[in-house]
Amino acid sequence: xxxxxxxxxxxxxxxxxxxxxxxxxxxxxEWVSHAPFLEEDIALGNxxxxxxxxxxxxxxxxxxxxxxxxxxxxPMTEDDFAYLRNEREFQNHLIxxxxxxxFADSVVRQVLIDLYxxxxxxxxxxxxxxxxxxxxxxxxxxxLYHCRRSQEWMLRLGDGTDESHQKMQTALxxxxxxxxxxxxxxxxxxxxxxxxxxxxxxxxKTQWLxxxxxxxxxxxxxxxxxxWAVRGGREGYHTENLGHLLTEMQFxxxxxxxxxx
Amino acid sequence: xxxxxxxxxxYEREKFRRNSSIPELWQLLDEVKDPExxxxxxxxxGILKDISKQGNNIIVTITPTYSGxxxxxxxxxxxxxxxxxxxxxxxxxxxxxxxxxxxxxMTQEGRNQLRSYGIAPPNDVINGEAGKLTNETQxxxxxxxxTDTHMVSEFGSTACKALFQCNQCKEPFDLFKHI
Numbered sequence: 001x002x003x004x005x006x007x008x009x010x011x012x013x014x015x016x017x018x019x020x021x022x023x024x025x026x027x028x029x030e031w032v033s034h035a036p037f038l039e040e041d042i043a044l045g046n047x048x049x050x051x052x053x054x055x056x057x058x059x060x061x062x063x064x065x066x067x068x069x070x071x072x073x074x075p076m077t078e079d080d081f082a083y084l085r086n087e088r089e090f091q092n093h094l095i096x097x098x099x100x101x102x103f104a105d106s107v108v109r110q111v112l113i114d115l116y117x118x119x120x121x122x123x124x125x126x127x128x129x130x131x132x133x134x135x136x137x138x139x140x141x142x143x144l145y146h147c148r149r150s151q152e153w154m155l156r157l158g159d160g161t162d163e164s165h166q167k168m169q170t171a172l173x174x175x176x177x178x179x180x181x182x183x184x185x186x187x188x189x190x191x192x193x194x195x196x197x198x199x200x201x202x203x204x205k206t207q208w209l210x211x212x213x214x215x216x217x218x219x220x221x222x223x224x225x226x227x228w229a230v231r232g233g234r235e236g237y238h239t240e241n242l243g244h245l246l247t248e249m250q251f252x253x254x255x256x257x258x259x260x261x
Numbered sequence: 262x263x264x265x266x267x268x269x270x271x272y273e274r275e276k277f278r279r280n281s282s283i284p285e286l287w288q289l290l291d292e293v294k295d296p297e298x299x300x301x302x303x304x305x306x307g308i309l310k311d312i313s314k315q316g317n318n319i320i321v322t323i324t325p326t327y328s329g330x331x332x333x334x335x336x337x338x339x340x341x342x343x344x345x346x347x348x349x350x351x352x353x354x355x356x357x358x359x360x361x362x363x364x365x366x367m368t369q370e371g372r373n374q375l376r377s378y379g380i381a382p383p384n385d386v387i388n389g390e391a392g393k394l395t396n397e398t399q400x401x402x403x404x405x406x407x408t409d410t411h412m413v414s415e416f417g418s419t420a421c422k423a424l425f426q427c428n429q430c431k432e433p434f435d436l437f438k439h440i
Contacts, residue, residue: 025329039424043416050420053329057358134359138328141361141440142420144392149415 018058019092025051050142083253088236095178097242104167110150119204128196158219180229296335300374307366318351327420383439391439402427
């Protein structure tokens with residue numbers, strides 16, 4: 001493979017990690033001022049900020065790589081990735097873009113993603129790409145806090161009242177089909193896995209399932225059976241939800257290009 | 262009697278600063294405070310890693326506390342501001358991610374200032390691991406020094422803090438989380 005392809009693949013991969021983080025971070029931020037109580041509102045704001053911060057690190061790196069690659073083009077920044085790309089150009093896993101739903105839906109998704117991120121980022125720390133390893137090292141500390149918080153909520157609601165239990169189980173059943181694609185690689189990522197740069201998410205699934213099962217069972221819930229799976233995020237095929245999210249997220253930036261205050 | 266000790270990071274950091282050929286610039290940047298916690302300088306916070314000179318250009322290297330911390334942009338502007346009023350016009354602020362910032366880099370002076378500002382520094386967690394807060398975690402109250410406290414929320418007013426309340430003086434306070 002030529003050098004050019006490698007760099008393009010790397011940019012794609014780094015931007016994907018940024019896409020996962022920004023889309024989910026934006027979703028969590030939608031809870032701000034709607035959370036069940038004040039402390040939880042603040043916690044959600046904090047967690048959203050962490051995810052957006054991770055996205056900024058990934059996007060800055062993707063922009064740097066792009067600029068080195070296309071020295072004649074107008075230099076890009078992280079904002080170009082976040083605010084000036086369309087739905088089909090985003091390649092986030094679909095689980096990140098699902099609407100927040102009720103609080104149980106949000107807690108279930110948060111647990112599934114936090115436990116995935118924990119394993120993913122620990123593996124990314126060993127990347128041969130120094131910048132990716134540094135981003136992983138930085139974000140892993142925050143992810144530990146996220147994991148503790150979301151798992152506490154799962155326990156509290158799963159093993160709570162009949163109603164909260166039911167809502168949690170329904171949420172788990174509804175979201176489960178979106179967890180399969182996060183453990184799949186396309187050719188682009190496979191090449192980078194072979195080069196020791198990207199994380200081989202396929203090997204994380206067993207450990208993830210074990211960790212998820214432990215907390216799910218402790219919360220008196222049960223793991224759904226694998227009846228269906230939705231895919232397409234990494235190819236840019238999305239659910240209808242992403243377009244709505246981007247409309248809101250990108251509105252100010254697109255209406256007032258280059259605005260500063 | 263308490264014998265003050267210094268952790269290895271602190272020792273290395275101070276040595277690094279002492280050996281700098283441009284001590285006046287380090288001193289200048291002591292004026293730049295964390296915008297969220299205005300008693301803490303960048304140095305005390307542990308986020309100022311290096312100041313060097315390349316020709317006329319001053320290169321300042323800082324490291325972010327939390328990845329999403331919005332203070333980083335303001336800090337960058339503040340650094341340039343302080344240099345500006347001191348007639349230093351060429352300055353580049355580099356943000357370095359690795360090694361990742363840890364609260365262990367905070368200076369003793371910084372910890373004391375935090376406490377007097379009403380925020381418990383990370384080393385005031387008196388039981389268990391500082392980095393793993395639980396409902397049993399107790400922290401020295403920065404107001405009345407009681408250890409009879411409880412956690413209200415692991416996430417506080419900014420990304421770097423957790424919310425506690427003292428059972429003695431009843432005052433709520435922030436804990437700067439160990440990271």
